[in-house]
Amino acid sequence: MSDSLTCVQTPSPAFLPIRRLTPRDLPACADLSENRGWPREEHKWGLLLAAGTGYGIDDPDGGLVSACVVTEYGARERPELGAIGMVLVAERHARQGVGRRLMRHVLAEMGTTPLTLYATAYGRPLYEELGFKATGRAEMVRGRFRPGGPAPAIATRRAAADDIAAIVRLDEQVFGADRTHVIARLPAFTDRLHVAEENGSLIGYAAIWPNMDTHVVGPLIARDTETAKALVTSLAEYSDRPLRTDVDVRHEELLAWLKKRGLASAGSNAVMTYGIAELPGDWTRRFAPLTVAAG
Numbered sequence: 516m517s518d519s520l521t522c523v524q525t526p527s528p529a530f531l532p533i534r535r536l537t538p539r540d541l542p543a544c545a546d547l548s549e550n551r552g553w554p555r556e557e558h559k560w561g562l563l564l565a566a567g568t569g570y571g572i573d574d575p576d577g578g579l580v581s582a583c584v585v586t587e588y589g590a591r592e593r594p595e596l597g598a599i600g601m602v603l604v605a606e607r608h609a610r611q612g613v614g615r616r617l618m619r620h621v622l623a624e625m626g627t628t629p630l631t632l633y634a635t636a637y638g639r640p641l642y643e644e645l646g647f648k649a650t651g652r653a654e655m656v657r658g659r660f661r662p663g664g665p666a667p668a669i670a671t672r673r674a675a676a677d678d679i680a681a682i683v684r685l686d687e688q689v690f691g692a693d694r695t696h697v698i699a700r701l702p703a704f705t706d707r708l709h710v711a712e713e714n715g716s717l718i719g720y721a722a723i724w725p726n727m728d729t730h731v732v733g734p735l736i737a738r739d740t741e742t743a744k745a746l747v748t749s750l751a752e753y754s755d756r757p758l759r760t761d762v763d764v765r766h767e768e769l770l771a772w773l774k775k776r777g778l779a780s781a782g783s784n785a786v787m788t789y790g791i792a793e794l795p796g797d798w799t800r801r802f803a804p805l806t807v808a809a810g
Contacts, residue, residue: 528572528580528613533620536569536582543579544569547603550578554727562704563601563808566697570621572613580605581613585621586809587628588692595692596795597625599632600808614638618645622789629790633761633807642787650793651786653807654770657729657759660751661777667745674708674720681717682710689736691795697805706730707753711742719800721746723754732760735803740768743802747773760803769802 536544541564545555563569567586574580583602589595599621604613622630622645633653634642643649674682683698701708701722711719719737723730732750737743743766751758758778762770763786774780784807788794804810 528608528611528616531572531575531580533570533572533617536564536571536584538564540564540569540571540579540582544571544582544601547579547582547605548601550605551603553603556726558704558725559806559808560601562697562700566700567598567809570617570624572617574605574608578605580608581617583617583621584808585625585630586697588690588694588697588810590693594628596791596810597628597630598808598810599630600806600810602632602638615641615645618642627790629788631786631788631791631794631810633784633804633810634787635784639785639787645789647787647789648792649785650788651798652764652783653761653786653804654764654783655759655761655781656770656773656778657781658757658778660747660754660758662748662751663776667741667748669711669718669742669745670713671709671711671745671749674702674710676702678710678717678720682720685717685720686734686736689797689800691797697809707750709746709749711737711746713738718742719746721750722805723750723758725756726759728756729759730754730756731806732758733803734805735760735762736800737802738800740766740772743769744772761807762803763798763801765798766802 541560544560545557549555563584567584569584571582572580581604586598587594683695687693705722705724708722719742721735
């Protein structure tokens with residue numbers, strides 16, 4: 516009589532179920548980021564999992580095979596836009612079609628809701644295969660901000676609790692969809708939230724929030740470039756870290772000014788859309804997103 520050995524194989528990711536993630540999955544999401552050589556970004560993951568809907572595939576050996584988050588904007592019953600971000604596949608499961616499967620699941624879940632995402636050069640071919648179209652580009656700049664030149668003439672100050680309603684109204688005009696559920700979280704999520712005013716009216720707002728060793732400037736919503744400069748300058752006064760932001764490349768003047776102030780190009784992402792020809796809202800006043808993971 517001979518002994519027989521039973522070989523237990525890990526199921527293929529192609530057959531593992533896709534489930535909704537919750538804030539309890541934050542450590543596993545951060546581990547997945549780290550696995551792919553990204554910063555853990557636990558602070559950002561926390562916001563995304565609270566304000567958006569996470570999708571993931573559990574690894575039978577522990578952790579996550581893959582994950583992404585969709586942040587919906589507009590009415591809860593009928594979203595006007597969904598922003599996809601943090602699309603990640605664990606290194607040992609890469610190049611096996613897992614990301615494609617997860618994205619197709621998200622597209623099916625979102626139905627007719629228009630979608631947007633920021634794509635790296637690595638991810639763009641997959642998104643194009645799925646029907647996304649490149650409609651713009653954002654340039655990431657990073658570095659120590661050096662004050663200089665004439666002081667901005669635009670009045671800025673730290674936002675107060677009773678400014679939130681006005682910020683929400685301005686943001687909806689510029690972004691093109693209601694983001695109340697995200698804007699309401701900014702006071703707790705950010706280190707500083709500032710507004711710009713003229714004659715008592717809100718003409719812009721911006722925030723800085725901690726992300727590993729940097730402060731990210733975003734959102735950055737402003738009437739014009741001078742207002743955007745004033746907001747960045749006022750926020751930079753309260754940061755002891757390098758600044759980072761992702762600026763719509765059509766805002767050439769702001770990008771040139773940021774580089775003159777010490778920030779340098781650190782890469783770019785294609786802005787892509789699905790189901791719409793271009794993003795809603797007013798791009799001339801939308802200088803930088805909260806994060807490329809949430810639009």
